[in-house]
Amino acid sequence: MRPLIAIISARFRLLLQYRAAALAGLCTQVVFGLIIMMVYQAFYRSAPDTQHPLSIGQVITYVWLGQALLAMLPWNGDPEIRALVRSGGVAYELLRPVDLYIYWYARAIALRTAPTLLRAVPMVIMAMTMFGMKPPSDVGSAVGFAIVLVGTLAMSCAITVLVGITMMWTISGEGIIYLLPSVVTLLSGMLVPIPLFPAWAQPILEILPFRALVDAPYRVYLGDIPLEQLGWILLHQWVWIVVLIVLGRHLLKRGLTRLVVQGG
């Protein structure tokens, strides 16, 4: 455990240094959050008689939760791993007496938590005081949200590492880097909450892994998913986490046998 705690805490401290980036990111996200919120308000106002799957108040909370936790979404691979593979620095990674998958997973944990912590707290304070974000519907939802969020982090890291591993085949990784944000934001419910999707799409999205990143934790927070369903939510989430980890480990093993260390 000592190597992993060391690598997580070192990278965590490094990432906390990027306060200017966090501030800039925060401003951008407030603007985006406001725009998305206003779009929903316009939609809801134009169809006042429709039975909406989520109330406008719930949607607004959902939008701000999404902005607060945006950095936890695996919308990119680990830029550090990308740089290492490109430059050939991956050679040094292989010299460490640590399982490479676990080593990269530890890096991903830092990558997905440090910027989130920097942004989430001010974002939630702002959104709750000024933009109409509400706290969890009750204590049960708050606890359920926290439990599901642990799995969200675990899955996000598994996807981050998986994308890093694919760099061993593509080197530049640009194809996946361009594709990933669209896939993740759309299929997770980040862009549009899954209950607002057409009826035919919802069963598909509920089977795919991505809903466990956004839809599941946020709707537990809202109380829209009752706590009786928490077991199913967690089962779906952790089955996918295991699948993604097994897949990542398998690809890494194959990637290492065909690895070409760039340069030098």
Added chain:
Amino acid sequence: MSQIRVENLIKTYRVAERKAGLRGAFAGLVKRRHRTIEALAGISFELEAGELVGYIGPNGAGKSTTVKIMSGILVPDSGNCVVNGFVPWRDRTRFVSGIGVVFGQRTQLWWDLPVIESFELLSDIYRVPADDYRKRLGELEGMLDLGPFLDTPVRQLSLGQRMRCDLAASLLHNPPILFLDEPTIGLDAVSKLAVRDFVKQLNREQGTTVILTTHDMDDIEALCRRIIVIGSGRILSDGTLSDLRRRVSRERWLIVDLEADHSPPEVPEARIIQYEGHRVIYGFDPATLSAAELIATVSARTTVRDIFVENPPIEQIIARLYAKEA
């Protein structure tokens, strides 16, 4: 039992090729052409504990590939390799605690962290007990004179300082074997000397086995008793420096500084390699013509200001070896 045994290592790379220009780019979309490059074509050697070996060859000869296989980073297509009792790529995570590696062209330190924090992180990653780490750091700090910049972020170090830190970083877990891949590349003369002295001291005092790849023949002359020369993935020569000289050419050089306005006399058994200014260099084979005879002949026929006998520089020997085998 040898500490390192390498047997018949073969490694090929497949490289995608495309013709230059737009047309080539489009052709590449339809049909990729691959070319196979044989990086190692059967490399074998053995090393005993405590040896300091120079591993040299031109760019692309397979030096780095060999080092990367021996350190568990690359998997060879075929062949055996046992280092410290391990097959490096099979038991990688256990094996790597017993080796230190420095790639001169890249750093293993964290760019944005002060040097000392990188060291602490590495000691955590290698699970070095705190007392051992403090002791080891103290030793390395003294030997490499790291004190003045331990608190400096790595990105602000000069290349020479960085290399000294990288050397220390590779040795914090006290490995019995050290692989150095071009550790003096790009360094100024003072830093080169510091690195050489350190490697020599490490090998002599702590018995660390060192394998050194380099293009700098001064590194080799200063450090290595044994030299393995490789070219196009094959071992061309393996032995001491004098073995290598004997094998490639017995030629020695007589360097003569002439008095002004004198031209160098022709000597039948010796060839004039170079004549510039007042200096002439004769190449001769001591088996057919002794140095004494040559000196006598030359000084009888012209006025000599200074005279000395030398071995041809090792660069020439190596270049000739490559030419011979190509």
